[in-house]
Amino acid sequence: MSKRAIVILTAIAAISIFAVAGFLYDRDRTATPSPAQVQTPVQPPSQIVRPQPQAQPQPQASVIAPASGPFVRAHSPVMGPPNAKVTIAEFFDPACESCRAFYPIVKQIMAAFPNDVRLVIRYTPLHKGSDEAVRILEAARLQNRFEPVIETLLAMQPNWASHGAPNLEKAWQAAAIAGLDLARARVDAAKPEITEILRQDLADFKTVNGRGTPTFFVNEKPLPSFGAQQLYDMVRDEIIRVSGTK
Amino acid sequence: MAVKEIRGSRTWLLLLLAWAVALISTLGALFIGEIMGQAPCVLCWFQRAFMFPLAIVLGIAALRSDADIWRYALPLSLAGGLIAAYHTLQYFEIIPAPIVQCGVGPSCGGAGMTILGGVPLPLLALGSFAAIALLLLLLRKRVQS
Numbered sequence: 001m002s003k004r005a006i007v008i009l010t011a012i013a014a015i016s017i018f019a020v021a022g023f024l025y026d027r028d029r030t031a032t033p034s035p036a037q038v039q040t041p042v043q044p045p046s047q048i049v050r051p052q053p054q055a056q057p058q059p060q061a062s063v064i065a066p067a068s069g070p071f072v073r074a075h076s077p078v079m080g081p082p083n084a085k086v087t088i089a090e091f092f093d094p095a096c097e098s099c100r101a102f103y104p105i106v107k108q109i110m111a112a113f114p115n116d117v118r119l120v121i122r123y124t125p126l127h128k129g130s131d132e133a134v135r136i137l138e139a140a141r142l143q144n145r146f147e148p149v150i151e152t153l154l155a156m157q158p159n160w161a162s163h164g165a166p167n168l169e170k171a172w173q174a175a176a177i178a179g180l181d182l183a184r185a186r187v188d189a190a191k192p193e194i195t196e197i198l199r200q201d202l203a204d205f206k207t208v209n210g211r212g213t214p215t216f217f218v219n220e221k222p223l224p225s226f227g228a229q230q231l232y233d234m235v236r237d238e239i240i241r242v243s244g245t246k
Numbered sequence: 247m248a249v250k251e252i253r254g255s256r257t258w259l260l261l262l263l264a265w266a267v268a269l270i271s272t273l274g275a276l277f278i279g280e281i282m283g284q285a286p287c288v289l290c291w292f293q294r295a296f297m298f299p300l301a302i303v304l305g306i307a308a309l310r311s312d313a314d315i316w317r318y319a320l321p322l323s324l325a326g327g328l329i330a331a332y333h334t335l336q337y338f339e340i341i342p343a344p345i346v347q348c349g350v351g352p353s354c355g356g357a358g359m360t361i362l363g364g365v366p367l368p369l370l371a372l373g374s375f376a377a378i379a380l381l382l383l384l385l386r387k388r389v390q391s
Contacts, residue, residue, distance in 0.1 A: 003258060007308045010266065018273045022281045096348035126349045212347030226347055 070204040071220045072120050075197050077137075077146055080110050080118035085242045086219055086235055091122045091205050093213040094137065095130035095161035100154045102214050105228045109235055116239045121150075123201040124213045129166030131198055136168075136175050138194045139185035145178060152178035250389075252311040257388040261315065264381035265304035271374040272301040278361060287359075289333040293371050296326030300378060313389040316382040323382060327375035333368035 068074060071089045088106065092099050110117050125131040133153060140149035152174050153160075160170035176182050188194075208217065216223050218234045219242075252258045275294055278284050286294065300322050307315035336343040337359055359367050 003255075003262075003311060004309055006262065007265075007305060010262070011269070011305060014269050014273060018277065021277065025277075025281050093348060098345045098348050101345045212349035214347065226345075228345070 069220070070207040071122075071217050073122075073197075073200060073204070075193075075200070077121045077141055078118055079121070079147065081115060082118060084116050084118040086113070086117045086238045087120055088117060088231070088235065089120045089122055089217040089220070091124040091201075091208075091210050091213055091215040093124050093126050093130050094133035094150070094153050095125070095127035095157065095166065096213045097157070098212075099214045100157050102228070103151075103154050105231070109232050112232075113235065113239055117235055122204060123198055124205050124210065124215070125198065125202075126213055127161065127166070129168050130161070132168045132189075133161070133171050134198060135189035135194050136171055136180070136185065138191075138197065139188040140175060140178075140180050142188050143181060143185065145180055148178040149175045149180055249310050250313040252313045252385075252389060254388070257385060258308070258311055260381045260385045260388070261304065261308050261311075264319070264378045264385070265301070265308050267374050267377050267381070268297060268300035268304050271297050271371065274370075278367070289329060289336075290367070290371075292329045293326050293333070293375075296322050296329070297371070297374070300326075304378075313385075316386040316389075320379060320382045320386070323375050323379040327372060327379060330368055330372035330375050334366070334372050337366050337368045 072087060088109075090099075090102075090106065106119060110119060123134045123137075125134050136153065137146060137150055140146050153171055156170070156174040160167050160174065172182060172186075175185065205215070208215070208222075216231055218231070218238050221234070221238075223230045223234055252261065275286070275290075275297065279286050300319055303322075304315065304319055306312075307319070332341075335341045361367055361370070
């Protein structure tokens with residue numbers, strides 16, 4: 001067989017194998033859902049049609065205290081001095097690796113300016129199962145164990161937050177290690193107030209044009225670009241700016 | 247200008263093998279991306295940019311028995327190999343990966359970066375680029391002697 005024929009036949013064979021494999025894979029997939037389907041990445045929220053602000057129903061006053069805006073809500077957990085002049089709003093997903101990586105960075109920034117910075121956590125459960133992790137956090141807040149539980153959940157995140165198949169029972173167990181009374185917490189976690197908080201936070205995430213987690217706002221201003229240094233610089237500049245005008 | 251032809255079928259076989267590796271890698275990447283629906287991350291795209299042309303130019307070179315092909319294909323395979331090596335080091339957390347937001351594009355790490363029950367894709371790509379580069383170096387040695 002000539003070299004030319006070998007090359008041409010190889011090309012035809014390779015493309016045929018590709019086509020057949022593609023056909024078989026598709027047929028297989030329609031028969032039984034494969035993990036590949038489950039793992040399809042989260043829809044970027046920017047593609048979701050944004051609700052018109054007018055069409056957005058305001059939260060029921062009976063459930064939630066008056067809202068102060070899409071960046072900070074009265075229901076949101078706050079870390080650091082409550083009346084600090086600089087507010088970092090973090091749209092946060094407990095199952096997101098980047099939120100986990102950023103947690104110590106944010107803590108460091110707060111430690112660098114202990115009197116001037118507070119962190120407001122906004123729940124953005126974009127991953128499968130992370131809405132339940134948010135419920136664990138909210139239940140922990142009712143028991144005054146928010147900080148130890150969030151830290152333990154993040155530390156143990158690789159154990160419970162596999163994106164294909166999250167195991168929330170492991171998250172509950174991790175929270176128990178952090179001192180959560182599970183029997184009480186499981187009852188609290190089902191409360192409709194938490195459902196309302198989740199709804200409001202996700203609606204706000206769209207309102208502020210959030211794209212991924214974490215998304216940071218420093219005194220309601222977005223970062224120039226995503227990164228730890230950018231967050232630090234912006235917090236520092238904002239402290240100087242606010243202190244200067246006062 | 248006439249092509250400087252490869253003499254000897256064993257030398258030509260090296261070229262055919264290099265092309266086969268590039269072809270399998272290219273079609274494999276397309277299979278994972280388009281049929282399995284696993285969107286390629288940024289680093290994967292850069293590796294594709296170097297692997298896809300290899301599947302074309304090595305095929306044409308095999309058709310024409312072009313002895314000079316290594317001059318064009320070796321730089322492509324080395325550049326792709328460098329990116330694959332960087333990606334592999336990131337995958338095994340030997341060098342730190344930059345933090346990217348979740349939900350914005352696919353991550354270059356994690357379980358999504360494996361196939362066939364846990365073989366890391368960056369490592370496969372590194373193997374392919376290295377194999378092509380090695381075959382082309384052997385070819386160079388033979389056509390130059």
